[in-house]
Amino acid sequence: MTQTAQALINLASSQLNNVILGKSNQVRLALTALLAGGHLLLEDLPGMGKTTLAHGLSNVFGLEYKRVQFTSDLLPADVIGATVFDAKTSEFNFRAGPIFSDIFLADELNRATPRAQSALLEAMEERQVSIDGESHMLPDPFFVIATQNPQSQSGTFPLPESQLDRFLLRVSLGYPDQGSERALLRGKHGRKSLDAMQQCITKEQLLTIQARVPKINMTDALLDYVQRLVAQTREQDLVLLGLSPRGSLALVRSAQSWALIQGRDHVLPEDVQAVFVAVAGHRIVGRRETQGDQLARQILNMVDVVGGVRV
Amino acid sequence: MLGKGYQLSQQVTYRGMIWLLAAQLVVMLPFAFYLPIWLIPVMLASTFWRIRVIKGESGQPKLVVRLFVIALGIAGVMFSGMTLLSLDTMVSLLLLGFAFKSLEVIRQRDALVVVFIGFFLVAISFLFSQSIPAGAYGIFALIILTGALIANQQSPAQQLSQNSTRSSLKMASAMLIQCVPLMILVFIFMPRFSPLWSIPSFESHAKTGITDTMAPGDIANLSKSDELAFRASFTGRKPAADEMYWRGLVLNHFDGKSWQQLPEEYDTDELKDQLQAIIPWKRNSVEVKGEPFRYEVIYEKTGQPWLFTLTPTTKVDGQTIQFGDYRVMSRGDIQSPLMVNAVSYPDSKRDLELTEYARQSSLQLPSNGDEKTRAFARALRADSSNDADYVNKVLRRFAEKAYFYTLRPPLLGDEDTIDKFLFESQKGFCSHYSGSFVYLMRAVGIPARIVVGYLGGEWNKNGDYLAVRQYDAHAWAEVWLEGEGWRRVDPTAWVAPSRVEGGLEAAVDYEGSFLEGNLFSTHHFKWLDGIREKMDALQYGWRRWILGYDNESQKNLLKSILDKMSSVPLAALVGALFLGIFLLWFAMLGLLGRKTYEAYEHQLYRKFCKRMEKHGILREPQQTPYEFALIASEKLPNKANVIRDFSTLYQQLCYVPGGTAEREAPHQKMRKLLRELG
Numbered sequence: 001m002t003q004t005a006q007a008l009i010n011l012a013s014s015q016l017n018n019v020i021l022g023k024s025n026q027v028r029l030a031l032t033a034l035l036a037g038g039h040l041l042l043e044d045l046p047g048m049g050k051t052t053l054a055h056g057l058s059n060v061f062g063l064e065y066k067r068v069q070f071t072s073d074l075l076p077a078d079v080i081g082a083t084v085f086d087a088k089t090s091e092f093n094f095r096a097g098p099i100f101s102d103i104f105l106a107d108e109l110n111r112a113t114p115r116a117q118s119a120l121l122e123a124m125e126e127r128q129v130s131i132d133g134e135s136h137m138l139p140d141p142f143f144v145i146a147t148q149n150p151q152s153q154s155g156t157f158p159l160p161e162s163q164l165d166r167f168l169l170r171v172s173l174g175y176p177d178q179g180s181e182r183a184l185l186r187g188k189h190g191r192k193s194l195d196a197m198q199q200c201i202t203k204e205q206l207l208t209i210q211a212r213v214p215k216i217n218m219t220d221a222l223l224d225y226v227q228r229l230v231a232q233t234r235e236q237d238l239v240l241l242g243l244s245p246r247g248s249l250a251l252v253r254s255a256q257s258w259a260l261i262q263g264r265d266h267v268l269p270e271d272v273q274a275v276f277v278a279v280a281g282h283r284i285v286g287r288r289e290t291q292g293d294q295l296a297r298q299i300l301n302m303v304d305v306v307g308g309v310r311v
Numbered sequence: 312m313l314g315k316g317y318q319l320s321q322q323v324t325y326r327g328m329i330w331l332l333a334a335q336l337v338v339m340l341p342f343a344f345y346l347p348i349w350l351i352p353v354m355l356a357s358t359f360w361r362i363r364v365i366k367g368e369s370g371q372p373k374l375v376v377r378l379f380v381i382a383l384g385i386a387g388v389m390f391s392g393m394t395l396l397s398l399d400t401m402v403s404l405l406l407l408g409f410a411f412k413s414l415e416v417i418r419q420r421d422a423l424v425v426v427f428i429g430f431f432l433v434a435i436s437f438l439f440s441q442s443i444p445a446g447a448y449g450i451f452a453l454i455i456l457t458g459a460l461i462a463n464q465q466s467p468a469q470q471l472s473q474n475s476t477r478s479s480l481k482m483a484s485a486m487l488i489q490c491v492p493l494m495i496l497v498f499i500f501m502p503r504f505s506p507l508w509s510i511p512s513f514e515s516h517a518k519t520g521i522t523d524t525m526a527p528g529d530i531a532n533l534s535k536s537d538e539l540a541f542r543a544s545f546t547g548r549k550p551a552a553d554e555m556y557w558r559g560l561v562l563n564h565f566d567g568k569s570w571q572q573l574p575e576e577y578d579t580d581e582l583k584d585q586l587q588a589i590i591p592w593k594r595n596s597v598e599v600k601g602e603p604f605r606y607e608v609i610y611e612k613t614g615q616p617w618l619f620t621l622t623p624t625t626k627v628d629g630q631t632i633q634f635g636d637y638r639v640m641s642r643g644d645i646q647s648p649l650m651v652n653a654v655s656y657p658d659s660k661r662d663l664e665l666t667e668y669a670r671q672s673s674l675q676l677p678s679n680g681d682e683k684t685r686a687f688a689r690a691l692r693a694d695s696s697n698d699a700d701y702v703n704k705v706l707r708r709f710a711e712k713a714y715f716y717t718l719r720p721p722l723l724g725d726e727d728t729i730d731k732f733l734f735e736s737q738k739g740f741c742s743h744y745s746g747s748f749v750y751l752m753r754a755v756g757i758p759a760r761i762v763v764g765y766l767g768g769e770w771n772k773n774g775d776y777l778a779v780r781q782y783d784a785h786a787w788a789e790v791w792l793e794g795e796g797w798r799r800v801d802p803t804a805w806v807a808p809s810r811v812e813g814g815l816e817a818a819v820d821y822e823g824s825f826l827e828g829n830l831f832s833t834h835h836f837k838w839l840d841g842i843r844e845k846m847d848a849l850q851y852g853w854r855r856w857i858l859g860y861d862n863e864s865q866k867n868l869l870k871s872i873l874d875k876m877s878s879v880p881l882a883a884l885v886g887a888l889f890l891g892i893f894l895l896w897f898a899m900l901g902l903l904g905r906k907t908y909e910a911y912e913h914q915l916y917r918k919f920c921k922r923m924e925k926h927g928i929l930r931e932p933q934q935t936p937y938e939f940a941l942i943a944s945e946k947l948p949n950k951a952n953v954i955r956d957f958s959t960l961y962q963q964l965c966y967v968p969g970g971t972a973e974r975e976a977p978h979q980k981m982r983k984l985l986r987e988l989g
Contacts, residue, residue, distance in 0.1 A: 221910075221965035268966050269935040304932040306920075307913050 022180030036257035038168025062199030063102035070112035076119035216256035224308030334459035457483035526569035536781035544776035557619035559764035590635030601658030621655035650859040673758035688754035716807035758791035
């Protein structure tokens with residue numbers, strides 16, 4: 001099974017790499033979030049391929065995909081749906097919103113008002129939607145990819161820390177390198193090749209792989225390292241807001257997922273390091289005006305990988 | 312303990328201030344017993360004021376207010392009746408400053424100043440009292456002060472934790488306990504330097520004990536006190552009850568009412584100079600006979616220079632002076648317990664030849680007065696065969712006629728006191744009997760003088776020492792006889808033999824006047840005797856071994872240690888001592904602790920990193936073993952295999968579950984690979 005799972009994942013990531021050129025690390029992080037059953041926040045400027053990546057992910061897994069462009073006049077009902085009066089049957093019927101899909105892309109999440117944002121974030125945490133006292137379960141898998149513009153841009157409502165915490169990983173795509181951009185400009189790749197993608201993992205296979213993530217082994221020495229990292233994020237003179245227990249849980253889960261993608265049945269410090277910035281970057285707040293990502297990188301460089309107590 | 316980013320410029324927190332105020336009160340309290348009483352309300356008021364300021368109920372005092380309060384305080388000290396530039400005045404001023412300092416403590420730097428002055432004041436309080444309770448209180452004050460020091464250096468977060476008070480106290484105690492070994496070492500081995508300047512005298516300390524004049528009634532006052540005068544312990548022979556005449560001073564001059572040492576007025580320094588001039592100590596005036604008493608005396612603080620020894624003392628050490636009338640004096644007034652070693656030969660003959668001055672001064676009488684006594688003396692002398700017979704006749708008269716020993720004698724007026732006592736009242740105690748006896752001697756030309764001191768004492772079974780108390784004060788007489796020298800005569804013993812055998816309590820048992828003005832004296836309660844004796848033994852040990860530990864004792868101790876040991880064990884001891892100190896130091900630095908703390912494979916890996924460092928390959932903390940192995944093997948291609956094997960092994964051991972199953976074998980292999988690495 002491991003072999004097959006490995007082959008499937010490799011296939012998926014190579015297909016995605018065809019769509020998003022030169023961003024194999026970010027693609028792998030996106031897969032990590034998906035396999036770990038967490039949500040993904042893509043933060044970047046417009047036009048960097050956020051939507052393409054989201055679309056690509058849904059294509060590869062053969063999942064149902066819906067997209068909502070968040071704007072400042074978006075209402076919660078536009079996202080989660082509403083109860084509508086049917087004149088023929090004289091009944092109120094629930095009409096499901098776009099959120100009832102396997103992959104939901106919330107484009108430019110921080111352009112919506114907090115009210116609309118919170119409707120989505122509630123659904124992310126509870127995996128169900130309550131309308132007029134009735135609970136509606138969301139499908140499984142349920143995966144939210146939100147994109148967000150850097151907050152310095154005008155007309156945005158920054159997400160509060162408590163809501164940022166709900167995203168397992170935050171990834172920035174960044175500008176492509178010259179080679180990738182040249183290939184893009186030649187028009188052989190990119191958005192057009194989305195249609196050429198084949199589904200290579202079924203929904204059932206995805207669920208099996210997701211179930212395997214928590215079983216990836218972690219030794220005491222590794223957890224020692226994780227705890228040293230987490231403790232460093234709580235060091236008062238450096239950080240204002242450190243990693244919460246939910247944050248450290250996210251770190252461990254992401255590292256397991258990353259290890260699985262690497263084809264291992266145990267987690268190495270390398271795995272933790274690979275996901276640490278994506279996990280901690282949006283969760284910690286620096287004492288000075290340092291960006292969370294920079295701070296996370298700093299912490300990573302400060303903490304010794306080696307060492308620990310025998311339990 | 313210091314949080315990161317800790318700065319001295321930080322403000323004192325509420326909790327730190329409360330600690331500080333508590334420490335201040337604790338430090339200042341013992342001074343209340345010795346210094347002007349109005350200092351207490353001042354201390355309390357400034358504390359109260361400060362607390363109000365903390366709570367925001369009143370503002371920080373302005374500069375003008377502070378200056379006014381300081382001026383008021385200084386004026387108060389000036390008008391308290393203390394001499395300028397005495398120790399008391401200076402300590403009072405320091406205390407005032409200390410109390411007021413709390414009003415302007417704002418920054419942590421100020422708090423440190425307060426704590427350090429507090430340490431100084433704790434040391435100063437020992438100038439006033441050196442008793443066991445004072446020592447215990449000093450330790451308590453040190454703990455609180457250290458606690459205040461800790462509380463003022465904690466970060467606000469630490470201060471807010473729930474058990475912060477207890478943890479501060481605990482830490483302070485732990486820190487002080489850590490100091491104890493060093494303290495003992497310093498106490499035992501640090502050389503005692505004589506002070507660079509002498510401590511100014513304490514005027515607040517009333518002079519106690521025997522005074523240098525004797526009028527009828529003086530010694531009766533002393534007999535109302537059960538305070539300790541001194542303790543003596545003997546090596547070898549111990550004196551019998553009738554040998555324990557502790558000589559203090561000699562009174563020669565009689566003015567018709569009272570006896571004193573010299574005809575003219577003097578202060579103690581003049582007295583010493585004059586006595587040195589007129590009756591210097593001459594070793595050869597004593598014809599040594601019999602077995603000596605060798606003893607060690609610890610005198611209590613009296614503020615006077617008199618020392619009490621058995622007669623005649625031939626050898627005495629320490630800061631003492633001996634004189635020709637066989638007395639011993641301290642060079643300075645006794646302001647703290649003083650220990651003296653002495654040797655006395657009680658069977659010796661003294662002054663077979665009398666100097667002219669001594670003869671004159673021991674024959675002095677007022678030109679007139681007490682005519683009846685003079686006539687009586689002349690008649691009795693005419694009736695006697697020689698001087699010795701006359702002495703016996705006088706003493707027998709005391710024994711046979713109706714003379715009573717009482718602590719409640721009738722008043723004798725100002726004139727002809729000897730006449731009134733001898734022929735009318737016939738009731739009195741030692742000073743009456745010794746005074747009238749000496750008068751009777753001098754009236755017929757026999758040299759005689761009064762000796763004042765203590766008689767007897769109480770043997771303690773636990774400590775094996777003699778405790779002499781104020782109520783043991785006594786006066787007796789000495790007569791000089793041709794061919795015999797000075798002979799000790801105690802007329803009181805002929806009136807009340809029980810005074811010698813059983814002490815004062817036995818002598819006045821019939822009238823119940825023992826310590827009658829002192830209702831709460833523990834001596835009234837027989838059932839307390841056991842406890843009293845034990846407490847006394849404890850006090851003695853404290854005096855003997857702690858306060859009495861001076862240069863001399865130090866020399867003796869070192870000598871006894873060095874004598875017993877040959878050089879090899881001594882060197883071993885010193886070596887072990889230093890080793891112990893260093894080990895303690897390492898343990899405190901956590902160097903020993905950290906190594907055992909980490910799992911063995913990590914220790915081995917750190918060794919591996921050290922080896923790599925020698926090859927110039929430094930591992931960054933964030934580099935994983937795999938990453939580092941890649942870098943290292945690239946730089947050391949000939950060792951690449953070993954490096955890779957070692958790293959892989961370590962990585963498996965640490966991160967691969969099941970790789971941990973066999974722990975010993977991989978460790979051995981790791982060690983082997985390390986050796987291969989060289």
